[in-house]
Amino acid sequence: MTEDWDRPAGSWASSAARRRNMQAIRSRDTKPEQLVRRLVHAQGLRYRVAAKPLPDLRRTADMVFRPAKVAVFIDGCYWHGCPEHYVPPKTNSGYWSEKVARNIARDRDTDAKLMETGWLVLRFWEHQDSAVCAARIADAVRSRLGSIEPEAG
Template sequence: MDTFSSAVRSRIMARVRSQRNRSTELKIIEILKRGGLKGWRRNSPLHGKPDFIYPKQRIALFVDGCFWHGCPKCCRMPSAHRKYWVNKIERNKNRDKDVTKALKKKGWKVIRIWEHEISAAKIARKLNILSKYYKT
């Protein structure tokens, strides 16, 4: 059972922002800098608002939160208002698929990283595609 009224919970959830999330994007920035990968940009107006883009290489990188994007490994639905949350997460997953499809149609390579995959080793494997574009 939720400890907040629906009005209070609504205000709390409305304050959740998709930028500058310390548990995701800022960790990725640190890993990218440490790995010497340059050329990425943030806050792009590109469709779907990728967390990072590599404009020259036309790569869009999304860092998906495990709860909000329905990670099959670790997303646990709240027991309160379950129907609402199942529908909400399903809409998010469908939007992710649509965004990926639209960007690929425009010639972008789309990479999605789950929040639980944020470690230097896992990101290095996911971003292996980038190594083709950099001469070391």
């Protein structure tokens, strides 16, 4: 059975339904991100959402605490290759497996570039307990803020 639809030139979607499904997936403001943000905000900490930690780095962190130099990423299990939950796709597996492998390589590169410039990178999986993630974030930010010496004035 073939579907009768016009696939846009260069489209990766194998069907119209798959295309709609993939387009509906959020790249930011996911439920796990929102929950962690609410919990961190409730602890009195303020941050930037979906911001570039470094202006020259074309990558964004889910939460950025600039004064403390802490970048937080809440990674989706599928898109970032969670060792516990990633299941290779059955359809177009070559494309999607390569895509996830590129995402993992980009994540490691991002971590290295941020750490080289003094940033602390915190990565969590979407399935991790949000309260535990928020507590670790708050502890790290407060610890780093406490270690910043005030400038002599």
